[in-house]
Amino acid sequence: MGITVDIEKCIGCSLCVRACSQSAITVTGKKAVIDLAKCNLCAACVEACKKYRAITITKEVSARAASTADYKNVAVFIEQRDGAVAGVSYEMLGEGRKLADRLGEKLVAVLLGSGMSKQAEDLVKFGADKVVYYDSEKLKNFQDDGYGQLVAEFIGNEKPSIVLAGATAIGRSFVPKVAARVWGGLTADCTKLEIDTEKRLLLGTRPAFGGNLMATIICPHHRPQIATVRHKVMKQAQKNDGRTGEVVVNTVDDACLCIRTKIVNVVKEVESTKNIAEADIIVSGGRGMQDPKNLALLKELAEVLGGAVGASRAAVDAGWIPYAHQVGQTGKTVCPKLYIACGISGSVQHMAGMQSSEYIIAINKDPGADIFQIANLGIVGDALEILPQLTKAFKDQLGK
């Protein structure tokens, strides 16, 4: 078990040395030597050596892992807040349907809530072949314990091969607990999902190192294969009123739910109505906005465009706007269709949070600002002057 170099195949080209992020490989006597104390088995060298196939990672499998043959179908966790299904869940239904079709399997949706049987039935119209709905007053608000317990129970009953959930505050909180319980493989925050149809495996690709490195993760011998998936990357399922499917309603006996935490208060803090993770358009500002009162200019443009307001860490740290608006490595990662960066110089951390946006417009006075390196359209100019006129131009254009 572990990583080995086949010295017959190794030509000492040192491609693996350069690929290694841990500086664990040296070439001695024209052969690669891997320092096992440094190696973290990330497989970057295996990829680098694909021409010569000299490096292999072998793995022994525990006999106690769930038998893969017992698991079938694609399951989607449906997230709800205040009784409304989250947008990301429709994206999961759209993507889940595609994966299920590729495998020739069924799509099963699991919903936890209270008084949502109508919404549960609707999930069939969005592509689910089967919906399992757990109903209890105690499931109205998200709590790790109840959600973790029931989704693990759902996995035990339905034995899905794949489970998808949105990489949201809720999904990324409780899904790891589910994976811990069932000894399943979990890949966080995927931006791409594929199927290896031959091996019937899920391939989840995700960013690491703040987006500087992408990794494709598989879970070959354990089930289920679980992934949380980033917002706005997958296409939402379209409603088809003609679709039919099975809806199972489980009325949960409260006595069986062991929920140890208690929600005392729920406070909405977003200044505009839209949250940045869900928005198609984000108008974002940084230190270059100069004064907190100038953030109103961002808000006005966002309103007329139907977008949300984002901010750099500098603007949040200065106390201009709440943290919920922060984009970047220590804030939220976003990928809207349009990102307008105003007075943002473009730190590595900020760009890690928005560089996968479909189209980026940057407005900055400094022609040397780093943000221009990734902007599709860079405007060297003063955002404070441009923004009000831009808002007015759109108001005229859109008749608002």
Add this chain to the structure above:
Amino acid sequence: MNIVVCIKQVPGTTQVKINPDTGTLIRDGVEAIVNPFDEFAIEEALRIKERLGGGTVKVITMGPPQAQEALKSAVALGADEAYLITDRAFAGSDTWATSYTLSLGIKSLGKVDLVICGKQAIDGDTAQVGPGVAEMLGMPFVAWVRKVEEISESQIRVERMMEDGYEVVEMPLPGLITVVKEINVPRMASLKGKMRAKKTTVTTLNAAALKPDMEKIGLKGSPTQVLRSFVPQRKSGGEKVSGETPEMVAKIKNTIMELGVVR
């Protein structure tokens, strides 16, 4: 109150550069640091100890022998004891096996009232180990904590960040929280602290000490594996223009209209 803080040693990624010829990460000369989110966890543990006027703060990590430097930084800040889980048998652990191994390490520390983790590490970015450890320890759990409102020996009340605001949550102790950067501003190490860190002994916990289920550690205990890793195609800059404001406004407006994102 006995508080345990889980930390990770990571490369200082702000300095990570891509080699344009090979397209790989340049790590040469990159200093290893304490994961920034874990610094908030250490700080909050110290503040809780100060608030309650007593208790211990223990820091624990899993990693190669050199990870003890990260533990020493935590001692310099004020942590009382430091524990390093290290063994070749743990190599290749994914987040599942890491959570399992860390939970064994924490169990070996005796009575624990509160476990604090940073929300995620800046290298892997998974945010999975905190909740994983909570589950394996059988503890209640709250993620994304931005404020500890109240704490007693038996209960904690915290604010949990959500996408659109926050929730006030009460949790009985022992329990585990993961913290976000909004929670505090970490202190700097004092000279006295640095001296203490130099002299401190890091306790090593290996597989023989933790007596794990050998099926559940390292590669064998890890359900996931990396199939390949690669450097993404970086967006390259497009057009960069400057000019009079009305001209720029028209340019931006026309570009946005062409994108078809506004109706």
